[in-house]
Amino acid sequence: MLRIAIIGATGYAGAEVVRLLTGHPHAALTYLTASGEREGKLLGDLYPSLRGCVDLTCRAVDIAAVAESADVCFIALSHGAMDYAPPLLERGVKVIDLGAEFRLKDAAAFEQWYKKPHTCPRLLERAVYGLPELFREQIRAAQLVANPGCYPTSAILPLYPLLERGMIDPTTIIVDSASGVSGAGRSKTTVDYLFSEVNEDFKAYNVAAHRHTPEIEQALSWAAGAPVTVTFTAHLLPITRGILTTTYATLVQRISTADVLAALHERYANEPFIRIYPEGELPQVKFATGSNFCDIGAKVDPRTNRVILISAEDNLIKGAAGQAVQNMTVMCGLDETTGLRTPPIFP
Numbered sequence: 001m002l003r004i005a006i007i008g009a010t011g012y013a014g015a016e017v018v019r020l021l022t023g024h025p026h027a028a029l030t031y032l033t034a035s036g037e038r039e040g041k042l043l044g045d046l047y048p049s050l051r052g053c054v055d056l057t058c059r060a061v062d063i064a065a066v067a068e069s070a071d072v073c074f075i076a077l078s079h080g081a082m083d084y085a086p087p088l089l090e091r092g093v094k095v096i097d098l099g100a101e102f103r104l105k106d107a108a109a110f111e112q113w114y115k116k117p118h119t120c121p122r123l124l125e126r127a128v129y130g131l132p133e134l135f136r137e138q139i140r141a142a143q144l145v146a147n148p149g150c151y152p153t154s155a156i157l158p159l160y161p162l163l164e165r166g167m168i169d170p171t172t173i174i175v176d177s178a179s180g181v182s183g184a185g186r187s188k189t190t191v192d193y194l195f196s197e198v199n200e201d202f203k204a205y206n207v208a209a210h211r212h213t214p215e216i217e218q219a220l221s222w223a224a225g226a227p228v229t230v231t232f233t234a235h236l237l238p239i240t241r242g243i244l245t246t247t248y249a250t251l252v253q254r255i256s257t258a259d260v261l262a263a264l265h266e267r268y269a270n271e272p273f274i275r276i277y278p279e280g281e282l283p284q285v286k287f288a289t290g291s292n293f294c295d296i297g298a299k300v301d302p303r304t305n306r307v308i309l310i311s312a313e314d315n316l317i318k319g320a321a322g323q324a325v326q327n328m329t330v331m332c333g334l335d336e337t338t339g340l341r342t343p344p345i346f347p
Contacts (some may be wrong), residue, residue: 001306002332005031005070005093007061007077008246010038012186014076016321020288024056024151024339025324026332030069034058067091070223072328074098074143076321078185081118085144086251089123089150096324096333101217102127102146113211130338133271134160139330144313146159149325150319151177151212151234156219157274158296158309161267162260163223168249177245178202178235180285183315198238210234241316242285247309257300260307264296271317272337273326283312290314290345292322314344321327 004021008014009032021027032043032054039060044051046058059065063084066073072094075081081097088095106108107121118124128142129135132154139145150154155175162168184193191197213232220228237244257279268274275295278285283295297310313319322340329336 001284002027002072002328003030003070004028004328005033005066005073007033007073007075007080007160008098009058009076010034012187012316013320014074015043015050015260016316017035017074017076017098017324018047018050018054020052020317020321020325026334026338027328030068032056032058033060033061033066035094037059045310048126049082063087063091067093070141070285072332074324074328076117076324077185079116081096086120087124089143094142094200094229096130096147096327096331097127097145098320098324099145100149100211100215102144103129103148104218106214106218109214113214113282119295129158130323131219132323132326132330133157133268133274135218136330139327140333142331145327145331146297146316147320147324149212149215150183150243150313151210151245152178152215152219153231153249153319154243154311155216155230155328157265157294158245158247158311159220159249160223160251160312161263162307163228164267165235165263166339167252167255167260167263170226170249171221172221172250172306173230173243174248175226175230175232176235176247177232177243178237179243179315180237180239182241183243183319191257195256198236201207201233201238204233204235206236207233210274230260237285239285241314243311243313243315243319244285244291244338245309247311249307249309251300251307252304254305255300260298260300260309262297270295270343271282282310286344288312288314288318288344290317292317292326292340293344294317
């Protein structure tokens with residue numbers, strides 16, 4: 001039985017990790033942390049949805065106590081992993097960081113996009129980028145996994161096979177993504193995220209400046225074998241959870257929609273959480289909500305010789321907590337689908 005600690009258990013992603021692990025046959029929650037007024041409270045009191053399911057009190061972060069009580073630690077914070085990961089790793093604890101601090105291999109790129117210094121660049125090469133469908137063997141041997149961002153997951157998975165095969169021109173990639181409001185996290189208190197502000201509206205934000213841009217470019221560069229630059233625009237949907245991403249790229253040769261779908265099927269043939277839609281059908285947010293699936297569809301526009309890729313996922317599950325649990329199972333040699341094979345919620 002794996003003993004599990006979660007640093008930051010009261011945010012949306014952290015609480016979702018808790019929810020997914022409550023029924024996991026190989027995991028036992030042993031240490032949950034919270035800060036400020038949430039410290040010292042039962043998680044079930046902070047999240048009534050978990051009442052009767054998790055009987056643990058949220059505690060302050062004590063690295064020695066975490067290491068003593070856990071084999072695996074999820075760090076579900078927007079920042080802080082640079083402080084907590086090194087001492088946990090030194091004590092033999094496997095670490096899965098749901099934040100961005102170990103995703104980019106270039107410390108200078110991190111500092112440019114996140115506007116803060118990287119205090120442990122020595123760990124960047126050691127950290128494995130946690131997309132199991134693409135980097136499973138590296139994850140198996142990892143002690144530190146950088147869980148991907150929600151937008152990058154939805155953009156990288158459809159594009160990676162086509163870049164690997166040289167099917168698309170890497171200089172022509174445009175990524176448009178739209179996410180539910182939960183992607184902003186639970187601590188957001190700005191007026192932009194009030195119900196009356198987001199309801200019945202749809203807007204772009206951080207245009208030409210979104211922090212997930214270098215993460216998308218890094219992974220796509222690995223696929224292409226050369227630097228890739230993309231145009232990425234994020235949008236805010238008036239829904240709680242879910243991401244729909246539309247990606248455009250120019251094809252290198254004249255090929256059909258069937259050819260693109262065949263390439264995706266071949267690359268992801270044995271992947272339990274990738275669903276490739278048949279020709280003529282395209283994913284929708286509602287078809288993936290509540291699940292660890294990433295749904296992918298494709299359409300070739302012969303008039304422009306461009307491929308249009310549509311992907312959908314739940315930003316809190318495949319885009320965060322579910323993928324983190326999936327990484328845990330790979331790191332620890334467990335059945336990857338255990339506790340994650342739940343179908344989406346519909347309607």
